Amino acid sequence: MxxxxxxxxxxxxxxxxxxxxVVALAVPAGQPPHITCPACxxxxxxxxxxxxxxxxxxxxxxPNCRGRLCAPWLPELTTAAAFAVVAAGGxxxxxxxxxxxxxxxxxxxxLIDSAVQRLPNPLTLAAAVGTLALLTAASARHEAGxxxxxxxxxxxxxxxxxxxxxxxxxGLGDAKLAISLGAVLGWHSWQAAxxxxxxxxxxxxxxxxxxxxxxRGHRKSTLAFGPFLIIGTLGAALITSx
Ligand SMILES: [Zn+2]
Numbered sequence: 001m002x003x004x005x006x007x008x009x010x011x012x013x014x015x016x017x018x019x020x021x022v023v024a025l026a027v028p029a030g031q032p033p034h035i036t037c038p039a040c041x042x043x044x045x046x047x048x049x050x051x052x053x054x055x056x057x058x059x060x061x062x063p064n065c066r067g068r069l070c071a072p073w074l075p076e077l078t079t080a081a082a083f084a085v086v087a088a089g090g091x092x093x094x095x096x097x098x099x100x101x102x103x104x105x106x107x108x109x110x111l112i113d114s115a116v117q118r119l120p121n122p123l124t125l126a127a128a129v130g131t132l133a134l135l136t137a138a139s140a141r142h143e144a145g146x147x148x149x150x151x152x153x154x155x156x157x158x159x160x161x162x163x164x165x166x167x168x169x170x171g172l173g174d175a176k177l178a179i180s181l182g183a184v185l186g187w188h189s190w191q192a193a194x195x196x197x198x199x200x201x202x203x204x205x206x207x208x209x210x211x212x213x214x215x216r217g218h219r220k221s222t223l224a225f226g227p228f229l230i231i232g233t234l235g236a237a238l239i240t241s242x
Contacts, residue, residue, distance in 0.1 A: 004087040011083030011103075015076035018108050019056050023069045025120040026112045040065035079107040085234045089241035094138035095145055095187060099237060101130045102184050106230040109177060113226035119173030127180035128154075135187050145187040153186025153193045154179045170225045177226055181233040192240040200225075200232030 024033040040062060057063060060070035082103035091099050105127040109119050132154070139147035161175035185193040208223055 004084055007083040007087035007100075008080045011080035012076045014083070014104055015079030015107065016055065016058065018079055018104065019058075019060070019070060019075040021123075022075050022108050022111050023056065025108075025123065026070075026115045028116050029118050034069075037062040037064060037067060037069060039067035075107065075111060078111060079104060082107045082234060085238055089238045091237075091241065093143045094134050094141060095143055095184075098131050098134035098138065098184050098187070101134060102127060102180060102230075103234065105130075105180075106234070110227045110230050113173075113224040117171075117222065117224045119171065119177050119226045121173075121176070124173055124176035124180070127177065128183070131180040131183045135183055138187070147187070149190065150183045150187040153190070154183035157182030157185075157193070174225050174229060177229055181229055185233060185236060188237065188240060192236050195240060196232045196236035198232075199235050200228045203232055204228040 024035050027034055041064070056069060058073050058076060060068060060072045060074070062069055083100060086096070086099045086103050089099065105123050109123050109127075112123070113119050132150075135145070135147055135150050138145060157178035158175055161170060161178040162172070164170045165172045165175050181196065182193060185196050204223065204225060207228070211223070
C-alpha cells in the first residue's frame, strides 16, 4: 500500500516533467514541435533549446500569455495512474524499472495519440531502446524472466503491427510502440503477451462501438490505437503478476 502511494506521488512529479514534452510533440504529422508557446512566441527555436524542457504549471497554461497549452493536471494524473498500476503488480528490480519506463513514456504517448492521432518517434524509440537496455540489465542480474522470450515477443509484436500498418488498419507508430510493449510482456511470459493483445482489441472494439452508439463517430472514423495498446499492456502486466 505504501509503495503504491509512493509510486503515485513519484508519478505526479514525473508527469509534471512530462508535460512540456507532451505539449511539444502533440502536433500534427509534418509540423515542427511546439517548443515555444504558439500564441505568444510563434518563432521556432532550435530543437536542442532548453525551452523544450521548460517546466509548465499544472494549469496547462503558458506562464507568459496564459494561453491554454494542455488540459490542467492531465499529464500528472495520467502518469500517476500508470505508476499506481505498475506498483500494484509488485514487480521488483530492473524489470520494475522497465515497467515504470513504459508507464512514463506510455502516459505521454497516450495523451499525444489521443490528441493528434500519432505516436512520435522520439518517444516510441526511447521506449524501445530503454526497455531493451533495462531488461538486459535484469537478465545480467539473473532476475526472474527471459530476455530471449522478451526479444522474440518484441520482434513478433513489431512484425505483426508492421503488417497491420501495411494493411492500413493501424499506423506505423503502433508497430514501433509494440516493440517495447512486446519486450516487457515477453520478459514475463507468453500468456502476458497474448492477454495484452486480447485486452487491446477488446478495449478498441468497445470504444469503437461506444463512439458509434453515441454518434460521435461514423464507420469511417479513425480511432487512435496507441492508448489501447498501452492500457492493454499495463492491464495484462497487472493481471498476470499475481
Ligand atoms: Zn504564451
